[in-house]
Amino acid sequence: MSERALITTRNLSVHYPLRGGLIGPRQVVRAVEGVSIEIARGSFFGLVGESGSGKTTLGRALLRAAPITRGEVIYDDGEVEYDLAAIDRAALKDYRTRAQLIFQDPYAALSPRMTVRDIIAEPLEVMGLTKTRAETDERVREIAARCRLNLEHLRRFPHAFSGGQRQRISIARALVSRPRFVVADEAVAALDVSIQADVLNLLKDIQRDMGLTFLFISHDLSVVAHVCDHVAVMYLGRLVESAPTRELFAAPRHPYTKALLSAIPSLDPDDRGRAQKLEGEIPSPTDPPPGCKFHTRCPFATDICRREEPRLSQQGSAHDVACHRWQELAEGGARA
Amino acid sequence: MTRLLDVENLTLQFDTDEGRITAVDGVSFSLEQGEVLGLVGESGSGKSVTAKSLMKLNPGNAIYGPQTRIALHLDDGSVDIMSLRTSSELQLVRGGAISMIFQEPMASFAPAITIGKQMVEQLLIHTDMSKKQARELSIEMLARVGISDASRRFDQYAFELSGGMRQRAMIAMALSTRPRLLIADEPTTALDVTIQAQVIELMKDLVAEFGMAIIFITHDLGVIAQTADTVAVMYLGRLVERGPVREVLRSPGHPYTRGLLEALPDLEDLDRPLTPVPGDIPSPLERPSGCVFHTRCQVAIEGLCRREVPQFVDLDEHHRAACHLVARERGAA
Incomplete structure (x- = not known):
């Protein structure tokens, strides 16, 4: 893995205004608030969290598909460097060829009226990356082969394909412009388990062979554990923990990460009821609690957690956590 | 234990624009009172339509096979579900003796x-x-x-x-x-993990308190491991394996069940490669002959699996799998 970061965010916030009444303050949804992450070049970076955590919004902001309200997003692939918050139109056009998105639903993402060849070729034509039809066909065939689609498949329409094959078509479409950075948002969530493994293996192979950097957004921690090098955990718009995968799974620090890990249903029928139960649900992002956003559900919350928002620790290590009490909890001295 | 439900030879086809599709093919199983059965399978395996058949809840283009028999044993006698015709007859089971919850509560x-x-x-x-x-x-x-x-x-x-x-x-x-039987169709699939854990916990408490039987339909084997007493695995409309949850998950007999387990990410062993089940699920319009799994099976027996439908063989007292290879190994032993 390269030391250099492909994506660096500093205090990134994405706010959406809510349609308010005529009188009274205008409400905003703080979908992402003060997030600082570094995604190393050539890494498979996992982003996890429950619905409402802001993980999808963060992914979109990194593609400049969500408004950047505050903070910085720097993209640096060695050839070009862009500050996405202040990017101009010409640079954004170039950035679109370098950063791509793979969607969750392979049934909704593909036009039923286009052949697979045309679906994959469309980004090249829209972005004007190829000059002749022969060149386009060449690129389409090359990427299709990489995604294990054959020439016969290219002539057909998407309805003739199964979920796994459709997802391979979506992947080919996302990669045909030869991007450096790919955001995969729940890319395997809609797939059956027997197919899911196949698509995950394909993504890993492609990442290695083409030297891509992936942001892999998922709610499924066991999948993330298997494919990602580094994992960031979000809760209610905030980054609560970020660490190399093995470290995060072996020694989670934030109480929320611990609860998430223990909520994964174990495959061992004799290992029942070990889940560290988390009470309640994620609060509404329009009305977040004061202090640590997790304190309403945290069994270890104290006064300071209700008052002050914890900062992400920066100890010069790759393992960051935003919790007032993590050290105490790690030493085992803390009581709920 | 007291028998609650007997399903014999459930066969269900649908008339569609593209032809007649077989959704369930000769499925037989029984359920004791208070038993939690995990019904596992991927999309198109027929697990939901099997469960809905117990209340005759399938749409109008559904055609039940003539050999199909479903008997629900209640305190005041048995009900032959297939013979229920009018909606007032069906009300006895729908929402009465049998209730159903869905993935999408809306x-x-x-x-x-x-x-x-x-x-x-x-x-x-x-x-x-x-x-x-x-x-x-x-x-x-x-x-x-x-x-x-x-x-x-x-x-x-x-x-x-x-x-x-x-x-x-x-x-x-x-x-x-x-109800005597609760059918839960992917009830936790749309939920976040922490909420899923709460709902699983709640369902376990309710089983202990109310003592109803549950058919828990899910594609998530982790959820099955956490909730079920017994497991039935379906593939393309057929039941391929059935047994107590520990035996099926620890020593699966059918190559498909084994494939499902190997395809799953395992948190205990992050280095183990994920092994997909090769190939894709065939279209229901092109159901394979013989064993429906033979097109994706790596241990299929040349000339046999493609031709003949395998019968169930006992792996253990209550653990059975429908596989020619298992039958051959058992026969040799």
């Missing part, structure tokens, strides 16, 4: 009627309670499933509740008539 609540009104209505149909009693029981059930401020929630609409709350309300509604 789909089972009418959007413009309050949750309380729907719960009361259902109790008035299936019990001889007065309106007042029904209201009291409904609020009690809402509180029982962990909904705080139940009497206020009673007067709310489904859209006013969060996803997890809606799922709880649906469970409360399904259980208020005290």
Whole structure:
């Protein structure tokens, strides 16, 4: 893995205004608030969290598909460097060829009226990356082969394909412009388990062979554990923990990460009821609690957690956590 | 143990524009009272339509096979489900002896009627309670499933509740008539893991308290491991394996069950490569001959699996798999 970061965010916030009444303050949804992450070049970076955590919004902001309200997003692939918050139109056009998105639903993402060849070729034509039809066909065939689609498949329409094959078509479409950075948002969530493994293996192979950097957004921690090098955990718009995968799974620090890990249903029928139960649900992002956003559900919350928002620790290590009490909890001295 | 349900030779086809599709093919199983059966399978395996058949809840283009028999054994005698025709006959099972909860709770609540009104209505149909009693029981059930401020929630609409709350309300509604069998179709799939853990916990408590049997339909083997007593695995409309949860998950007999387990990410061993089941699920219009799994099976026996439908063989007292290879190994042993 390269030391250099492909994506660096500093205090990134994405706010959406809510349609308010005529009188009274205008409400905003703080979908992402003060997030600082570094995604190393050539890494498979996992982003996890429950619905409402802001993980999808963060992914979109990194593609400049969500408004950047505050903070910085720097993209640096060695050839070009862009500050996405202040990017101009010409640079954004170039950035679109370098950063791509793979969607969750392979049934909704593909036009039923286009052949697979045309679906994959469309980004090249829209972005004007190829000059002749022969060149386009060449690129389409090359990427299709990489995604294990054959020439016969290219002539057909998407309805003739199964979920796994459709997802391979979506992947080919996302990669045909030869991007450096790919955001995969729940890319395997809609797939059956027997197919899911196949698509995950394909993504890993492609990442290695083409030297891509992936942001892999998922709610499924066991999948993330298997494919990602580094994992960031979000809760209610905030980054609560970020660490190399093995470290995060072996020694989670934030109480929320611990609860998430223990909520994964174990495959061992004799290992029942070990889940560290988390009470309640994620609060509404329009009305977040004061202090640590997790304190309403945290069994270890104290006064300071209700008052002050914890900062992400920066100890010069790759393992960051935003919790007032993590050290105490790690030493085992803390009581709920 | 007392038998609650016997399903024999359930075969179900659908007439569609593209032809007649076989959704379920000769499925037989039984269920004891209070048993939690995990019904596992991927999309298109026929697990949902199998469960819906128990209430004859499949759409109008469904054609049941002539050999199909479904018997539900209740305290006052057995009911032959296939012979029920009119909606008043079917009401005995639908929402009465059998209740069902779904993946998407919005789909089972009418959007413009309050949750309380729907719960009361259902109790008035299936019990001889007065309106007042029904209201009291409904609020009690809402509180029982962990909904705080139940009497206020009673007067709310489904859209006013969060996803997890809606799922709880649906469970409360399904259980208020005290069904003998609860069919839970992917009830935790749309939920976040922490909420899923809460709902699983709740369902376990309710089984202990109410003693109903559950058919838990899911593609998530982890959820099965956490909830089920027994497991049935379906593939392309056929039952391929059936047995106690420990045996099926620890020593699966059918190559498909083994493939499913190997395809799953394992948190205990992050270095183990993920092994997909090769190939894709065939279209229901092109059902393979012989063993339906032979097109993706790595241990298929040349000339045999493609031709002949395998019969169930015993791996253990209650553990059975329908596989020619298992049969051959057993025969040799």
